[in-house]
Amino acid sequence: MAGWGRDGGVTRRTVIGALAVAGGAVTLRLPVPAVAAEVPLGQNEPLDAALKRVFGGRPMKDGAGMIKLDIPLIAENGAVVPVSVEVNAPMTPQSYVKSIYIVADKNRIPIVTRVSLTPASGQAYMGANIRLGETTDVRAIVEQSDGTLFALKREVKVTVGGCGG
Protein backbone atom coordinates (compact mmCIF):
# COMPACT_ATOMS: atom_id res chain seq x y z
CA MET A 1 0.00 0.00 0.00
CA ALA A 2 1.26 3.43 -0.89
CA GLY A 3 -0.09 5.24 2.10
CA TRP A 4 3.03 7.21 2.81
CA GLY A 5 1.73 10.61 1.90
CA ARG A 6 4.87 11.70 0.11
CA ASP A 7 3.96 9.97 -3.09
CA GLY A 8 1.22 12.48 -3.63
CA GLY A 9 -1.34 9.76 -4.08
CA VAL A 10 -3.32 10.69 -1.01
CA THR A 11 -6.96 10.13 -1.69
CA ARG A 12 -9.82 11.48 0.31
CA ARG A 13 -10.37 8.02 1.74
CA THR A 14 -6.84 7.66 3.02
CA VAL A 15 -6.99 11.17 4.45
CA ILE A 16 -10.21 10.50 6.31
CA GLY A 17 -9.03 7.09 7.39
CA ALA A 18 -5.73 8.32 8.70
CA LEU A 19 -6.85 11.66 10.03
CA ALA A 20 -7.30 10.58 13.62
CA VAL A 21 -3.96 8.82 13.80
CA ALA A 22 -1.66 10.46 11.31
CA GLY A 23 -3.00 13.98 11.65
CA GLY A 24 -1.84 14.09 15.22
CA ALA A 25 1.41 12.40 14.35
CA VAL A 26 2.24 14.85 11.59
CA THR A 27 1.75 17.93 13.70
CA LEU A 28 3.87 16.32 16.38
CA ARG A 29 6.55 15.26 13.99
CA LEU A 30 7.24 18.54 12.24
CA PRO A 31 8.93 20.55 14.99
CA VAL A 32 11.03 17.64 16.28
CA PRO A 33 13.44 16.37 13.62
CA ALA A 34 14.49 13.40 15.69
CA VAL A 35 14.97 10.91 12.87
CA ALA A 36 17.07 12.01 9.94
CA ALA A 37 14.84 10.23 7.47
CA GLU A 38 12.03 12.64 8.15
CA VAL A 39 13.94 15.87 7.75
CA PRO A 40 13.23 17.70 4.49
CA LEU A 41 16.34 18.16 2.39
CA GLY A 42 15.93 20.68 -0.37
CA GLN A 43 16.29 23.96 1.43
CA ASN A 44 18.15 27.07 0.55
CA GLU A 45 20.50 27.42 3.50
CA PRO A 46 24.15 27.61 4.43
CA LEU A 47 26.10 24.43 4.98
CA ASP A 48 26.33 24.64 8.76
CA ALA A 49 22.61 25.05 9.16
CA ALA A 50 21.96 22.14 6.84
CA LEU A 51 24.33 19.80 8.62
CA LYS A 52 22.96 20.79 11.99
CA ARG A 53 19.39 20.32 10.83
CA VAL A 54 19.92 16.94 9.24
CA PHE A 55 22.50 15.39 11.52
CA GLY A 56 21.77 17.27 14.73
CA GLY A 57 25.42 17.94 15.51
CA ARG A 58 26.31 14.28 15.84
CA PRO A 59 30.04 13.60 15.59
CA MET A 60 31.38 12.33 12.28
CA LYS A 61 34.25 9.92 12.02
CA ASP A 62 36.82 10.09 9.29
CA GLY A 63 35.71 7.81 6.50
CA ALA A 64 39.06 7.54 4.71
CA GLY A 65 39.75 3.94 3.78
CA MET A 66 36.11 3.03 4.11
CA ILE A 67 34.42 5.37 1.69
CA LYS A 68 35.46 5.59 -1.92
CA LEU A 69 34.30 8.91 -3.33
CA ASP A 70 34.70 9.10 -7.07
CA ILE A 71 34.34 12.59 -8.48
CA PRO A 72 36.43 14.52 -11.01
CA LEU A 73 39.06 16.89 -9.60
CA ILE A 74 38.16 19.48 -12.17
CA ALA A 75 34.64 19.78 -13.48
CA GLU A 76 34.45 21.88 -16.60
CA ASN A 77 30.69 22.02 -16.55
CA GLY A 78 29.15 22.44 -13.12
CA ALA A 79 25.73 21.52 -14.43
CA VAL A 80 26.63 17.88 -14.76
CA VAL A 81 29.20 16.42 -12.40
CA PRO A 82 29.23 12.65 -12.10
CA VAL A 83 29.77 11.43 -8.58
CA SER A 84 29.77 7.92 -7.20
CA VAL A 85 30.24 6.59 -3.72
CA GLU A 86 31.19 3.10 -2.73
CA VAL A 87 31.33 2.09 0.90
CA ASN A 88 33.44 -0.80 2.02
CA ALA A 89 31.10 -2.11 4.71
CA PRO A 90 29.01 -5.22 5.16
CA MET A 91 25.37 -5.15 4.12
CA THR A 92 23.79 -7.61 6.53
CA PRO A 93 20.49 -7.16 8.35
CA GLN A 94 22.46 -6.61 11.58
CA SER A 95 24.78 -3.95 10.27
CA TYR A 96 24.39 -2.12 7.00
CA VAL A 97 24.79 1.28 5.45
CA LYS A 98 21.50 3.03 6.00
CA SER A 99 22.03 6.17 3.99
CA ILE A 100 24.58 7.92 1.87
CA TYR A 101 24.39 11.71 1.67
CA ILE A 102 26.08 13.83 -0.95
CA VAL A 103 26.76 17.35 0.29
CA ALA A 104 28.20 20.18 -1.80
CA ASP A 105 29.48 22.78 0.66
CA LYS A 106 28.95 25.93 -1.35
CA ASN A 107 25.79 25.06 -3.20
CA ARG A 108 22.80 27.13 -2.26
CA ILE A 109 21.05 23.88 -1.54
CA PRO A 110 23.97 22.07 0.07
CA ILE A 111 22.39 18.67 0.60
CA VAL A 112 22.29 17.25 -2.89
CA THR A 113 20.82 13.84 -2.34
CA ARG A 114 20.25 11.19 0.23
CA VAL A 115 20.17 7.54 -0.71
CA SER A 116 18.47 5.19 1.71
CA LEU A 117 19.64 1.65 1.29
CA THR A 118 18.53 -1.73 2.56
CA PRO A 119 20.50 -4.95 3.05
CA ALA A 120 18.96 -6.18 -0.22
CA SER A 121 21.28 -3.84 -2.07
CA GLY A 122 24.13 -6.22 -1.45
CA GLN A 123 26.64 -3.42 -1.66
CA ALA A 124 26.61 0.18 -0.53
CA TYR A 125 27.01 1.96 -3.81
CA MET A 126 25.37 4.96 -5.42
CA GLY A 127 26.01 7.19 -8.36
CA ALA A 128 24.40 10.37 -9.60
CA ASN A 129 24.95 13.45 -11.69
CA ILE A 130 24.94 16.57 -9.57
CA ARG A 131 25.18 20.33 -10.01
CA LEU A 132 27.95 22.39 -8.50
CA GLY A 133 27.62 26.17 -8.33
CA GLU A 134 31.31 26.93 -7.88
CA THR A 135 34.57 25.36 -6.77
CA THR A 136 33.68 23.58 -3.58
CA ASP A 137 34.28 20.70 -1.26
CA VAL A 138 32.01 17.75 -1.89
CA ARG A 139 31.34 15.45 1.02
CA ALA A 140 30.05 11.94 1.18
CA ILE A 141 28.44 11.26 4.52
CA VAL A 142 27.59 7.68 5.35
CA GLU A 143 25.17 6.71 8.06
CA GLN A 144 25.36 3.17 9.39
CA SER A 145 22.31 1.34 10.66
CA ASP A 146 23.47 1.93 14.25
CA GLY A 147 23.61 5.69 13.64
CA THR A 148 27.38 6.08 13.30
CA LEU A 149 28.38 8.73 10.79
CA PHE A 150 31.41 8.66 8.54
CA ALA A 151 32.42 11.50 6.29
CA LEU A 152 34.89 12.05 3.50
CA LYS A 153 35.38 15.17 1.46
CA ARG A 154 37.17 16.16 -1.70
CA GLU A 155 37.58 19.48 -3.43
CA VAL A 156 36.23 19.87 -6.92
CA LYS A 157 37.30 22.78 -9.11
CA VAL A 158 34.44 24.06 -11.19
CA THR A 159 35.12 26.04 -14.35
CA VAL A 160 31.56 27.01 -15.20
CA GLY A 161 29.00 26.90 -12.42
CA GLY A 162 25.85 24.96 -12.97
CA CYS A 163 23.41 26.12 -10.35
CA GLY A 164 22.24 29.39 -11.90
CA GLY A 165 20.12 31.64 -9.77
Place this chain on the structure above:
Amino acid sequence: MSDVGKVRLRVPASIKAGDVIRVRCLVIHPMERIERDKAGKIIDKKYQYIDTVTVTYLGKTVATFDTTQSVSENPFFAFAVKATDPGKLTVAFHDTHGQKYEGSVDIAFS
Protein backbone atom coordinates in the same frame (compact mmCIF):
# COMPACT_ATOMS: atom_id res chain seq x y z
CA MET B 1 9.78 18.60 -24.15
CA SER B 2 7.70 15.64 -25.07
CA ASP B 3 10.46 13.40 -23.92
CA VAL B 4 9.99 14.35 -20.29
CA GLY B 5 9.56 11.27 -18.19
CA LYS B 6 11.36 8.89 -20.47
CA VAL B 7 13.25 6.43 -18.31
CA ARG B 8 16.17 4.36 -19.45
CA LEU B 9 17.53 1.50 -17.39
CA ARG B 10 20.74 -0.41 -17.85
CA VAL B 11 21.70 -3.68 -16.24
CA PRO B 12 24.72 -5.88 -16.99
CA ALA B 13 24.30 -8.14 -20.01
CA SER B 14 24.93 -11.33 -18.14
CA ILE B 15 23.80 -11.84 -14.58
CA LYS B 16 24.36 -14.87 -12.40
CA ALA B 17 22.22 -15.77 -9.40
CA GLY B 18 23.56 -14.08 -6.30
CA ASP B 19 25.53 -11.43 -8.16
CA VAL B 20 25.56 -7.90 -6.87
CA ILE B 21 24.71 -5.97 -9.99
CA ARG B 22 25.00 -2.27 -10.68
CA VAL B 23 22.01 -0.69 -12.30
CA ARG B 24 22.18 2.65 -14.05
CA CYS B 25 19.12 4.69 -14.83
CA LEU B 26 18.40 7.96 -16.51
CA VAL B 27 15.26 10.00 -16.77
CA ILE B 28 14.53 12.94 -19.01
CA HIS B 29 13.42 15.70 -16.70
CA PRO B 30 14.04 19.47 -16.52
CA MET B 31 14.88 19.52 -12.77
CA GLU B 32 14.05 23.24 -12.62
CA ARG B 33 16.51 25.36 -10.69
CA ILE B 34 15.70 28.24 -8.43
CA GLU B 35 15.09 31.38 -10.44
CA ARG B 36 15.71 34.91 -9.25
CA ASP B 37 14.30 38.21 -10.37
CA LYS B 38 16.43 41.26 -11.20
CA ALA B 39 16.76 42.23 -7.55
CA GLY B 40 18.17 38.81 -6.75
CA LYS B 41 15.10 37.70 -4.91
CA ILE B 42 14.02 34.11 -5.32
CA ILE B 43 10.88 33.82 -7.41
CA ASP B 44 8.39 31.98 -5.31
CA LYS B 45 6.79 29.24 -7.33
CA LYS B 46 6.48 25.54 -7.23
CA TYR B 47 9.59 24.36 -8.98
CA GLN B 48 9.30 21.12 -10.82
CA TYR B 49 12.02 18.71 -9.87
CA ILE B 50 12.23 15.08 -8.93
CA ASP B 51 12.19 14.63 -5.19
CA THR B 52 11.97 10.88 -4.78
CA VAL B 53 13.32 7.92 -6.67
CA THR B 54 12.25 4.49 -5.50
CA VAL B 55 13.87 1.26 -6.56
CA THR B 56 11.74 -1.84 -6.21
CA TYR B 57 12.96 -5.34 -6.84
CA LEU B 58 10.71 -8.40 -6.45
CA GLY B 59 8.09 -6.19 -4.86
CA LYS B 60 10.39 -4.86 -2.15
CA THR B 61 11.91 -1.43 -1.90
CA VAL B 62 15.66 -1.77 -2.20
CA ALA B 63 16.81 1.83 -2.26
CA THR B 64 15.32 5.30 -2.15
CA PHE B 65 16.91 8.49 -3.40
CA ASP B 66 15.69 11.75 -1.92
CA THR B 67 16.85 14.39 -4.31
CA THR B 68 16.95 18.17 -4.40
CA GLN B 69 17.44 20.83 -7.03
CA SER B 70 21.19 20.33 -6.73
CA VAL B 71 20.81 17.27 -8.95
CA SER B 72 21.48 17.73 -12.65
CA GLU B 73 18.96 18.09 -15.40
CA ASN B 74 18.05 14.74 -16.95
CA PRO B 75 19.32 13.05 -13.83
CA PHE B 76 21.33 9.90 -13.82
CA PHE B 77 21.41 7.54 -10.87
CA ALA B 78 23.23 4.32 -10.18
CA PHE B 79 22.80 1.80 -7.44
CA ALA B 80 23.57 -1.80 -6.54
CA VAL B 81 21.15 -4.67 -6.15
CA LYS B 82 21.75 -8.24 -5.12
CA ALA B 83 20.13 -10.37 -7.81
CA THR B 84 18.67 -13.22 -5.79
CA ASP B 85 15.82 -14.33 -8.04
CA PRO B 86 14.68 -13.56 -11.54
CA GLY B 87 12.07 -10.87 -11.50
CA LYS B 88 11.17 -7.31 -12.17
CA LEU B 89 13.20 -4.31 -11.11
CA THR B 90 11.30 -1.05 -11.19
CA VAL B 91 12.58 2.47 -10.75
CA ALA B 92 9.90 5.06 -10.06
CA PHE B 93 10.49 8.80 -10.12
CA HIS B 94 8.22 11.27 -8.43
CA ASP B 95 8.43 15.02 -8.88
CA THR B 96 7.14 18.02 -6.99
CA HIS B 97 4.27 18.51 -9.44
CA GLY B 98 2.97 15.07 -8.60
CA GLN B 99 4.09 13.50 -11.85
CA LYS B 100 5.27 9.92 -11.79
CA TYR B 101 7.61 8.29 -14.22
CA GLU B 102 8.48 4.65 -14.15
CA GLY B 103 10.83 2.30 -15.85
CA SER B 104 11.35 -1.38 -15.31
CA VAL B 105 13.60 -4.15 -16.45
CA ASP B 106 13.41 -7.90 -16.08
CA ILE B 107 16.29 -9.47 -14.25
CA ALA B 108 16.99 -12.80 -15.87
CA PHE B 109 19.90 -15.13 -15.27
CA SER B 110 22.05 -16.42 -18.04
